[in-house]
Amino acid sequence: MKLSTRGRYGITLMVDLAINSGDQPVSLKSIAERQNLSEHYLEQLIAPLRNAGLVKSIRGAYGGYVLAKPAQEITAGDIVRVLEGPITVVEDEPTGLRRLWDEVRDAINAVLDRTTLVDLAEMMRQGTDDGLMYYI
Structure with missing residues (x-):
């Protein structure tokens, strides 16, 4: 299975929101700048x-986006399924x-379902993100 940029960048976007939103909304422009992605x-x-x-x-003038649920309740699986659809490995395969x-x-x-945004944010803080594009 290979995730497209939709799934990978979607996870990056959501982790950035988890780390940076708190009580304040985060603009897509600021995420794009931090992550070096297209707004x-x-x-x-x-x-x-x-x-x-x-x-x-x-x-509003200071608007943007925030997580709709606590970061510990949103999993990588939630994000990937929204952006990529159901996880499949092989479409057609002999029964055996x-x-x-x-x-x-x-x-x-x-x-994917046991890895929350909190887990991903911690991986990034520890430098074990292996490909997430966040700069702390």
Whole structure:
């Protein structure tokens, strides 16, 4: 399984919100600058995340986005499924190997579903993010 930029950047966006929002909304522009990502691309990602109830938008001069739930209640699996759809490893496979690929899919889902934004933020703080693009 390979995540597209939608899933990877979506996780990066959400971790940035978890780290930086607190009581104040965070603008997509500031996230884009910190993460060296396209603000336009982040705008495309934020809409499905908002529709799924993972983020809330705050209007106004000092508006932006905040997490809709506590960071410990949002998992990487929540984000990936919103932006990528269901996790699949192999579409069509002979019956004899189907069980193997189902187990691989289930293992991936288990890791994504037990990894919260709090866990990801801590990985980033410790420098074990291996590819997340946040600069502390």
